[in-house]
Amino acid sequence: MSDADARQDLLDALAEGIEELALALATFGEAYELLDENSQDRLEEQLFGPVQKAYGRAQRTYTAFAERRGLPSRTFTEHSPGVHARDPRVYLDRAIEAVNEAEERLIELQDSMMPVTYGDPELRAGLADVREFVASARERSGDFMRTLGR
Incomplete structure (x- = not known):
């Protein structure tokens, strides 16, 4: 495998994490619309905000690396939140699952030593920045779900 192929594989792996973050944002957005104002504020601060920062940082990291290495870049688009539900917990569960998947993809990428x-x-x-934001959201997700509606 050539260095260029390996770098493209690295970008593809990062893109998988970005796609999961996009899904999380879409489903958090749907949940937000179904929550009371207090829960909306908590969602924004504890989960949506960190995931949004992770998504933006991941995209910038992806694009900048592709440009530095002369590789083709891509644009990431908004995801569908999935089948409509009336219960915000359905969306929250989907979003948290996507956050967990994003974190797993990023861990696998870093553990592969490809970035090194x-x-x-x-x-x-x-x-590292993206992982920090994602870990923050993942760590807070359990507390958010336990205290939802209280």
């Missing part, structure tokens, strides 16, 4: 072998310091720093 084929990446650069900027890419590794970007991945």
Whole structure:
């Protein structure tokens, strides 16, 4: 495998995490519309905000690395939140599952050593930032769900 192929694989792996974050944002958005004002504020602060920051940072990391390495970049689009539900918990469960999937993809990418072998310091720093935001949302998700509606 050439270095260019390996770097493209690295970008593809990062893109999988970005796609999961996009899904989480879409489903958090649907849940937001069904929550009371207090719960909306908590959702924004504890879950949506960190995931939105992770999504933006991941996209910037992806694009900047592709540009630095002369690889094709892509645009990430908004996701569908899935089948309509009247219960915000359905959307929250979907979103939290997507956050967990994003974190798993990012962990796998970092554990693969591809960012060290084929990446650069900027890419590794970007991945670390994204992981921090995602971990924050994941850690707070259990408390949010336990206290929802209280």
